[in-house]
Amino acid sequence: MERAFWKEAVVYQIxxxxxxxxxxxxxxxxxxICSKLDYLKELGVDVIWLSPVYKSPNDDxxxxxxxxxxxxxxxxxxxxxxxxxxxxxxRGMKLMMDLVVNHSSDEHAWFVESRSxxxxxxxxxxxxxxxxxxxxxxxxxxxxxxxxxxxxxxxTGEYYLHLFTKKQPDxxxxxxxxxxxxxxxxxxxxxxxxxxFRMDVxxxxxxxxxxxxxxxxxxSDGSPYYMNGPRIHEFLxxxxxxxxxxxxxMTVGEAxxxxxxxxxxxxxxxxxxxxxxxxxxxxxxxSGANSKWDLxxxxxSKLRGVLHKWQTGLAEDGWNSLYLNNHDQPRxxxxxxxxxxxxxxxxxxxxxxxxxxxxxxxxxxxEELGMTNVxxxxxxxxxxxxxxxxxxxxxxxxxADPGTILQAIQTKGRDNARTPMQWSAEAxxxxxxxxxxxGVNPNYTEINAEEAVADPGSIYHYYRQLIALxxxxxxxxxxxxxxxxxxHEQIYAYTRTLAEEKWLIVLNxxxxxxALELPEGLSTEGGDIVIANYPxxxxxxxxxxxFEARVYSLK
Ligand code: TEU
Ligand code: CA
Numbered sequence: 001m002e003r004a005f006w007k008e009a010v011v012y013q014i015x016x017x018x019x020x021x022x023x024x025x026x027x028x029x030x031x032x033i034c035s036k037l038d039y040l041k042e043l044g045v046d047v048i049w050l051s052p053v054y055k056s057p058n059d060d061x062x063x064x065x066x067x068x069x070x071x072x073x074x075x076x077x078x079x080x081x082x083x084x085x086x087x088x089x090x091r092g093m094k095l096m097m098d099l100v101v102n103h104s105s106d107e108h109a110w111f112v113e114s115r116s117x118x119x120x121x122x123x124x125x126x127x128x129x130x131x132x133x134x135x136x137x138x139x140x141x142x143x144x145x146x147x148x149x150x151x152x153x154x155x156t157g158e159y160y161l162h163l164f165t166k167k168q169p170d171x172x173x174x175x176x177x178x179x180x181x182x183x184x185x186x187x188x189x190x191x192x193x194x195x196x197f198r199m200d201v202x203x204x205x206x207x208x209x210x211x212x213x214x215x216x217x218x219x220s221d222g223s224p225y226y227m228n229g230p231r232i233h234e235f236l237x238x239x240x241x242x243x244x245x246x247x248x249x250m251t252v253g254e255a256x257x258x259x260x261x262x263x264x265x266x267x268x269x270x271x272x273x274x275x276x277x278x279x280x281x282x283x284x285x286x287s288g289a290n291s292k293w294d295l296x297x298x299x300x301s302k303l304r305g306v307l308h309k310w311q312t313g314l315a316e317d318g319w320n321s322l323y324l325n326n327h328d329q330p331r332x333x334x335x336x337x338x339x340x341x342x343x344x345x346x347x348x349x350x351x352x353x354x355x356x357x358x359x360x361x362x363x364x365x366x367e368e369l370g371m372t373n374v375x376x377x378x379x380x381x382x383x384x385x386x387x388x389x390x391x392x393x394x395x396x397x398x399x400a401d402p403g404t405i406l407q408a409i410q411t412k413g414r415d416n417a418r419t420p421m422q423w424s425a426e427a428x429x430x431x432x433x434x435x436x437x438x439g440v441n442p443n444y445t446e447i448n449a450e451e452a453v454a455d456p457g458s459i460y461h462y463y464r465q466l467i468a469l470x471x472x473x474x475x476x477x478x479x480x481x482x483x484x485x486x487x488h489e490q491i492y493a494y495t496r497t498l499a500e501e502k503w504l505i506v507l508n509x510x511x512x513x514x515a516l517e518l519p520e521g522l523s524t525e526g527g528d529i530v531i532a533n534y535p536x537x538x539x540x541x542x543x544x545x546x547f548e549a550r551v552y553s554l555k
Contacts, residue, residue, distance in 0.1 A: 141222025196250030260313030320359030348533035
């Protein structure tokens with residue numbers, strides 16, 4: 001067991017646009033965050049991961065960066081950012097910045113140069129290709145955000161690659177000059193005192209040479225040709241040698257499509273690449289084979305199967321990141337809990353899972369309040385480019401039933417996570433004095449931070465307790481994970497063991513009481529409850545109540 005700060009830490013993700021508006025323009029900003037630092041400190045989190053705050057035309061809310069060295073106008077100035085960093089450091093917290101270097105904005109100076117002529121010195125900062133003989137796109141890859149991943153550019157008559165929107169051209173990592181530019185930029189921020197990076201879709205940066213496709217007619221998934229591509233480990237090791245190893249930093253790479261075997265290559269002790277990756281397998285348990293919009297019921301067996309595989313897969317080498325939602329996912333309590341009859345219980349149960357699996361927990365803003373999915377009644381109320389592109393493709397061009405598609409958006413759309421943080425029962429949930437850039441979830445009158453902080457039984461206080469427990473109990477961080485009752489259809493149960501200390505975690509994933517029968521050799525007799533989401537008084541050791549969660553320290 002090698003101890004490390006980043007294993008013991010709890011991370012809190014801020015999506016700045018939706019966190020807190022300080023000047024009434026309806027958009028969250030850096031001064032807004034500065035005004036909430038004591039709230040974060042009270043919660044007890046150690047690290048803030050800040051979604052992008054760099055200059056951006058906001059085609060994808062900051063994930064399209066037009067200047068990596070400057071701050072987005074709507075969010076404030078470099079001075080505001082420095083104040084934020086100093087405020088965090090003064091409170092003993094750290095700051096992880098989002099590093100978005102698979103692509104930039106098409107408004108970045110590099111791209112403006114690159115597209116201007118074929119012999120421009122920045123031409124090879126991006127991925128250009130002539131069309132096929134008939135003038136069609138170079139290959140059949142789809143963009144993550146609908147349609148082809150290629151866009152024809154009139155200036156030079158060639159196509160450029162964009163795995164995300166047209167306004168997010170992919171950077172060419174084959175070009176050593178581009179790599180050097182990225183490393184210089186990372187050093188700039190690290191020299192300013194940044195404590196780490198969350199790296200956006202970092203496992204997509206290496207594309208198979210020649211950019212082949214699967215030969216099928218029509219658009220097709222190109223991910224086999226760019227996910228965990230041929231030079232990915234070389235690039236990350238180079239980045240590590242040239243930048244990361246010179247600083248004491250925390251790193252997590254977002255890695256859609258990553259397998260356990262690959263994750264060990266990214267995060268293994270002797271690999272000198274990253275500390276953690278965000279894997280996506282547990283986010284796929286309620287999707288059909290083709291798309292996240294193809295709604296499928298999830299089962300506990302499926303969810304547990306994935307989590308268990310990752311727990312055991314990274315037990316010896318590598319390290320897990322743990323998350324149940326973020327700015328791209330629906331709210332966890334609406335997805336895996338019950339946001340109606342058992343919102344409180346199920347949010348706490350899921351929080352227990354998040355904090356007692358082995359790995360580093362990542363909390364997404366509002367999760368600690370049990371914020372829920374929103375149900376906007378019409379497509380016009382949604383803001384996300386992914387949602388609008390998909391709607392256009394499916395409904396406007398494809399003739400799909402608008403009601404069915406709207407339901408998929410209400411269930412899976414990214415805007416579920418992006419409604420303003422609910423601070424109080426005041427107008428606009430206390431997020432802004434102006435008109436919020438996206439609608440506030442109408443349930444803010446009941447679900448908000450002011451209420452939660454005042455109520456000792458709230459989800460917020462349960463998170464505080466879990467975070468505090470982590471600081472006092474190394475078993476929560478370093479204890480070995482072992483699954484028990486592996487086929488149970490309602491209960492997820494496991495133990496964590498470190499030397500003499502053995503914890504038992506039992507989680508009822510249903511809205512019904514369920515009998516609790518521990519396997520032979522395990523007994524809660526004489527054990528203590530470490531934390532639970534129902535009062536300890538009246539606890540029946542033979543039964544779990546709806547969404548009940550208990551953590552025992554066994555004797
Ligand atoms: O997301 C990349 C990604 O693969 C997904 O999470 C994606 O947003 C989701 O599957 C869509 O269904 C990252 C960022 O987290 C996301 O916000 C950006 O839009 C995207 O990269 C492009 O930068
Ligand atoms: Ca603002």
